[in-house]
Amino acid sequence: MWHQPAQSPFRRFAAAQVEGGSGTQDEPTALRDVPAEGGIVLVVDDEAAIVESLTKIFKREGLNVLAATDGNTALDILRKHRVGVLLTDLMMPSTSGMDLLRAAKTIAPETEVVLMTAYGTVETAVDAMKEGAYDFVTKPLKRAHVVRIVRNALEKQSLLVENRSLKAQLAEKRRRAIIGTSLAWRRTMDIVMQAAPSEATVLLLGESGTGKELLARALHDNSARAKGPFVAVNCAAIPESILEAELFGYEKGAFTGASTARDGRFEAAHGGTLFLDEIGEISRHVQVKLLRVLQEGEIERLGGSGKPRRIDVRIVAATNVNLAEEVKGGRFREDLYYRLNVIPVSVPPLRDRRDDIPLLAQHFVQVYAEKNGKAISGCSPAALERLSEYGWPGNVRELENAIERAVVLTRAGQTVIDEDALPREIRDATPGTASATSLTFPIGMPLSEIEMRVIHETLRHTRGDKRLTAKLLGIATRTIYRRLESTDGGSGEHTDDGQEGDKD
Template identity: 40%
Template sequence: MTPTVLIADDDRSIRTVLTQALGRSGYQVRTTGNAATLWRWVEDGEGDLVITDVMMPDENGLDLIPRIRRVRPDLRVVVMSAQSTLMTAVKATQRGAFEYLPKPFDLRELLAVVDRALAAPTAPVGEQPPAEPKDADERLPLIGRSAAMQEIYRTVARLTTTDLTVMINGESGTGKELVARALHDYGRRRGGPFVAINMAAIPRELIESELFGHERGAFTGATSRNQGRFEQAAGGTLFLDEIGDMPQEAQTRLLRVLQEGEFTAVGGRQPVRANVRIIAATHRDLRAAIRQGLFREDLFYRLNVVPIRLPPLRERVEDIPLLARHFLDKARGDGLPFKSLDSGAVDRLRAYRWPGNVRELENMMRRLAALHAEETITADALDRELTETAATVEDASGETAEPLARAMERHIKQFLAAHEEGLVGNDIYDRVIAEVERPLIQLTLLATRGNQIKAAAMLGLNRNTLRKKIRDLEVPVVRGVA
């Protein structure tokens, strides 16, 4: 028997396109422009699949989903929406939609979803989707309408109904912790704590104590029992940020916890159940770290159950105007003056490469909101700001510095030319790298006022590694620079 697809959308052109596409694929189709007619068909037992828009003249399509599940629990519902936000995806999923598709959609993808929905096994009678967060509102922890962000919204929405371990990978500033928080805030464990720990910011010798806690007398200075992050996160989510910086001995203990579901505090004997959801994040290529012997392959596969890749801002250029306006509005909400962007300024923002990603864009918008004299931010104002931010910053002599890659190329050519008759020694690589590392570490320490923990985090290094480099490269230690 030919399956029948029921379509509800107030846009006649979408109804026409879907009718033609589904008809060519062998399905029978009935369409309507309102929720009332769709509901009547559902009550009458018609249709094998529903495709509904969210915003319709008489009712929100999301509100129909729980009603449909009550009277026809075997009837799959696919939701379409032009709103294209994380909240729409989460609400659709948590109310029981089989799939969420942002508009404009790809017809091939929609047809594949229809095929999957009709082939999927019937949900057990009485099975209900998890309740929505009581405080769910329209706050948007993630912003963007690009295809890359839509895929992330859909992935996050699907994961809110599970406790699966997630690995988030992305460059610094792409919003890895925001995604982790969204997974927690809209997931099953939202009633529990969200506990984050940055592996790059914890001294190597303290990581196990920080994660698993310690008993009194476990080591010098342990004058009382201390809960670790696993205990603090009980019933909730533990976010392991910069997992690629975890020392190997701690990797071994973490693997054992993931395998056995329990841990013991440092100096302790009594096992404690690990009642947490693990979300890990890194900006590193962990597969490369595995090849280099720096990260355990078995731990990687335990953590990489569901991988999420966050795109850098340069791969989602269409989101930049929306993000910029959002950050200006946020700055205004924080008491900074109202600012707007003219079209030329928006073009400049879209053309910039954003090495610091969304975090860099937010900082720039806040800076302009605070310091730009005019209400409208123009292309000229952006040119000045971006010139100061980009690689062509002025050096101490007042001359414009070359981009780093070009300067290094020139320097290496000069170095090699000076030794044409025969290269002196066999350590050119180490000498050149040291020339880059020394000022990089020195300037980072200046920026953090000598705080080595913060400097290590900024550089993406373990603190012990940074201390060794400071010693080996003879970097002057700065303390409390004003």
């Protein structure tokens, strides 16, 4: 039971402030009267007159309104509907505004909460803001003020939802960009997904353009730090003279021009992941400071007083140089190398995962056709053949650039990319120019897998000629057949040349 005082401050407000007060009064919105659009405002107060007045005000402002005069009904609405803003009285019997605030943050974390309070409970309302309330308004309410607060809260809630949606879309695009079914790529992804949930430092080893940053993001997105920041730093792109300040931050007056203190990338990545690309390019001085981070979990800003700052960051590093050789040459600290090399991941070049080229090409066609407003569905067989024959010294990044160029140059009305739209170096490629038939293998790969990769790559270069493949490899043709049958059941993945071949 609720009791309406005869001369409450809000009763006077309701009579004076609600426009169009004469005539039939609107009923508070019932659960069955669900607004068709988003941006719902839920009004909760144990005084029915307040609920009626606010409902009228918000409806006249073009807002969707649901209402309740008790906490249980309000909780039911929160469970059933996507409420943008909960406007609730702070002091109510049974379920208070604080109770509703805590419940809303559990049931509907995206809902913003605005509290209505009397002057005597302002301190409590301020405490509520520390628990996640958006704002509070004091009684007697002023129409313009309460409308402005609610609209601002709705705008914030809408931006948060949109931001979350965009982040989800971006994560999905990144997930789709990590494409590959080849053996080399599957092995790489298996290690990445096993390492992701851990806190271990990961070192990505591979040529430029192989997708190391995508893998670093995959490590982050599939870890317990996924909701934290992902900060990427290309150590080779930042001048050595300012790299230390960029990474570790600086205090005011640390150097000429340092008029204010500034956080470094480590502090920006607190609670998340810091990706250090081209780690082999950092100076010995910066190596010492990085080693301290890995050993102690703390940094010291430039110009600091010597008091370290604790940080909580997972480090993922990447390089396209042989760090072990850099250690031997005295250019990279051995102790830092072992700190970084906890989980090494070899990222294969595109020439070692040729089976993935059609999949990657199709993905990039879809991305850039949509971006450029073209109805292109894929590549012609001739174009795919050229793409497969090329050596890709720039790896996946070069393939992406080539497809973007081809999409732009494909004439209106064409639905596929023809070889004429490809760069000249790709059009002129022959089987013999595809990286000079070179292969690289990660340390630890079983000899049986190395053997099969050599056989498959040689078959590709000989266009499926098993006899020529056997001759080039110095083995019997029947050995080729047996190896293929042991892996794919003799499915005839490569063209049969019709030769029975030699004996072992």
